[in-house]
Amino acid sequence: MTHTTIPLKHPLDDTGLSNQQAPAQPTPPQTPVIADISRYNHPLFLRREPGRHAGATYYFAAFTGSEPEPQAPRAAYNYKVLTWEQICELGRQYEAAQILWSKARLRRQATPVLRKAAPLWEAWTAAKTELERVYTGFRQTEDGRWRAQLLRLTDAETTAEAAAGAWDEIARQLAQLAAAQINAAGYDDELRLTTVAKDLGLDASDWHIEHIDAYTDRFWGEPTPLLERLAQQVNAQRERLVEVARLAGDPENPQHQLV
Structure with a gap:
């Protein structure tokens, strides 16, 4: 029998197959590493539950407000394994x-502050009521007693001014606290001072508290909100008294006492 030898272009490996013909070994799929973000949870975080409209509801243990402002740890953003979704x-x-x-x-x-503000607001409303009562009393005051009534009026003005100034100071403190809450949470999650007061059994619905800018962004000598409102009322009353005295030709014209 005649043997024929066929030369190979590539050497055979140990399996008897050429290196060129050896089947490629499939690379096993790599399972993506999903990092555990629980190590970065806020200390008071309890759980997350799916919410409506693809949102979520987050549950925490009760905050006292004395904790540091919640901020995600910097390490969470430097941790390269975290996904963008995480x-x-x-x-x-x-x-x-x-x-x-x-x-x-x-x-x-x-x-x-709210508890301290309550009696200050009562003092202001009482002073304002007295001021209006004294001013209205001019309608029943005899011509010869206008000087005495003017003295009562100026006394009432002084009392009202002191009460308004005290209120504006406490209102400034409350406005500052309210602004800080909005800065942290946004207007959509504002907690109104009237709500906090109501939970304390206080009715603050009529309290005159403006935005913090009204108490801080003022020109030198410009009155604070309630003092400004009082000044407008006092000026209007005085102008009215001066006008009445002028029309009556009163020799004891209150203009000199009211200027």
Whole structure:
């Protein structure tokens, strides 16, 4: 029998197959590493539950308001294994924590101020009522007794001015606290001072409290909100008295006493 030898272009390996013909070994699929973000949760975080409209509800243990302002740890953003979705989720959690914390802080800080403000508002309303009563009394005051009534009026004005100034100072403190809560949570999650007061059994619905800018962004010598309102009322009353005395030809014209 004749043997024929066929030369190979490629050497055979140990399996008897050429290196060129050896089947490629499939690379096993790599399972993506999903980092555990629980290590970055806020200390008071309890759980997250799906919400309506693809949102979520975050549950926390009760905030006291004395905790540091909730902020996601810097390490969470430097941790290269976290996915963008995990980073966003962590951000939403801390946003919810900040809102709850800001409300708790407002309640804690505003409670003693609100309690102090209540009698100051009562003092202002009483002074304002007395001022209006004295001014109205000019309608029944005899011509010869206008000087005495003017003295009562100036006394009432002084009392009202002191009460308005005291109120504006406490109102400034409350406005500052309210502004800090809005800065932390946003206007959509504002906790109103009237709500905090109501929970304390106080009715603050008529209290005159403006935005903090009204108490801080003023020109030198410009009156604070309630003092400005009082000044307008006093000026209107005085102008009216001067006009009446002028029309009556009163020799004891109150103009000199009221200027």
